[in-house]
Amino acid sequence: MKPLTVILCFLALVGCGGKDSPKPPLSAQLVFPEKNSECTTGIAITGTNNSTVQFRWQASDHTESYELRATNLNTNTTQTIVVGGTSANLNIERGAPYSWQIVSKNTQVSETARSETWRFFNAGTETTHAPFPAEVIAPKTGSNIARDINNEVLLEWEGADVDNDLEGYEVYFSTETPPTTLINTLTSGKSDLKVSVETNTVYYWRIVTIDREGNTATNNISEFKVR
Structure with a gap:
């Protein structure tokens, strides 16, 4: 086969090649509230026993949106919110222990990625705190x-x-x-x-x-x- 023919065949193969398959998202790295800590930055909501806490995490590759999951460890109830950025505000109970996790998502693939699960205590009026559930x-x-x-x-x-x-x-x-x-x-x-x-x-x-x-x-x- 002549060199020119080889080059033309190679270019044709490259030109016909499709795009790379979408990649699944990677796990996000949690930032705040910190692991096994007391969160004291929540803004109290007047007339309730709740406060607004801002959760933050680092961006993960191949991710379109993030699902924040915060679970009250006393009641085992979970609140969720889906956002496109790397922070979200949730109204959660004061003086209660929580765990939280981020699920990274991409609509082009079915796979998701879960971060670590961190636990924290949302500050209330306590001077001493109960331990986290084991x-x-x-x-x-x-x-x-x-x-x-x-x-x-x-x-x-x-x-x-x-x-x-x-x-x-x-x-x-x-x-x-x-x-x-x-x-x-x-x-x-x-x-x-x-x-x-x-x-x-x-x-x-x-x-x-x-x-x-x-x-x-x-x-x-x-x-x-x-x-």
């Missing part, structure tokens, strides 16, 4: 897992407190819901516990987190099945 690390709720060679499963969670005065945890675990059997009380330096389990059984567990002021917080019931 965050389950494993087993994830709804999971189907195997026991180890000792017929045990490791429960793992994470605790935090704005005042940095965690005292410890009470662990409730049983085959009934809600779990009312207290199986152990641990100091704040330990946030995991091995429990004996049987196969083909569903287990329920929850954590009561306690600080040195006597404040407590109870997380949602988590459940898993041992296969």
